Amino acid sequence: xxxxxxxxxxxxxxxxxxxxxxxxxxxxxxxxxxxxxxxxxxxxxxxxxxxxxxxxxxxxxxxxxxxxxxxxxxxxxxxxxxxxxxxxxxxxxxxxxxxxxxxxxxxxxxxxxxxxxxxxxxxxxxxxxxxxxxxxxxxxxxxxxxxxxxxxxxxxxxxxxxxxxxxxx
Numbered sequence: 001x002x003x004x005x006x007x008x009x010x011x012x013x014x015x016x017x018x019x020x021x022x023x024x025x026x027x028x029x030x031x032x033x034x035x036x037x038x039x040x041x042x043x044x045x046x047x048x049x050x051x052x053x054x055x056x057x058x059x060x061x062x063x064x065x066x067x068x069x070x071x072x073x074x075x076x077x078x079x080x081x082x083x084x085x086x087x088x089x090x091x092x093x094x095x096x097x098x099x100x101x102x103x104x105x106x107x108x109x110x111x112x113x114x115x116x117x118x119x120x121x122x123x124x125x126x127x128x129x130x131x132x133x134x135x136x137x138x139x140x141x142x143x144x145x146x147x148x149x150x151x152x153x154x155x156x157x158x159x160x161x162x163x164x165x166x167x168x169x
Contacts, residue, residue, distance in 0.1 A: 010039045020059075027068060030060035034072055037079075046083050053079065070099035074112055081119035089119055110140045110148045117155055126159045133159070 013036050020029035037052035053076040060068055077092030093116045100108045113136030120129035133156050140148040160169035 007039050007042065010036065013039060025059045025062065027060065027063050027065055030056045030063065030068060030072070033059055034068070034075075038075065041079055049079060050083075066099040066102045070096050070103060070105075070108060070112075072096075073099065074115060078115055078119070081122065086119065086123045086125075090116070093119070106139060106143060107145055107148070110136045110143070110145075110152075112136075113139070114148065114152055114155065117152070117159075121155060121159055121162070124162075126163050129159045130156060 013032060016028075016032040017036060020026070020032050023029060033052045033056035037049045037056060040046075040049035040052055053072070056072055057076070060072065073092040073096035077089040077096060079089075080086075080092060081089035093112060096112055097109070100112055113132050117129045117133035117136065120126070120132060133152050137149065137152045137156070140146075140152060157169045160166075
C-alpha cells in the first residue's frame, strides 16, 4: 500500500480480520479494516470498501491517534468523492484537516488540500476547487517540496481551462 504495489490478494488481511473481529476496538483492528477498505476499493468492491471504512472508523473512534484518523478520513473522503457523494467526502476531508492540524504535518496538509481541490474539480465546483488549491499552494510555496507546487498548479490550470479561462490556464 505505502509503496504503491498492487495487493494481489487479501488472504493475510482476512487472517487479521478474523483475529481482531471479536476483540475490543484497537488501533490494530482499525488498521486491519482500513487496509481491507483499500483492498476492496482497489478491487472494485465499492460496498465492501464503504463498510470497511465504517468499521475502521468505529474501531478507532476512541483511540487518540491523529495520524491514523487523518489517513482514514483522507482516503475515505477520496473514496466517497470518487464513488458516491461529494458532500460526505468533503465532510471527511474536514475531519482529516482537524487531525492533520494537530499533527503539524505541513506536507500532509498540502496533500489534503490537493485531494480536496481535486474532489471539487471532479464535481464541477471550480470556484471551491480554486479556493482550496490556492490554500495548498500558499502553504506549499513556503516549503522546499516543489513537487506539490507543480501538481497544485496543474489542478488550478485544469480548473481554469474547464471554466473556459484559457489565458489563465
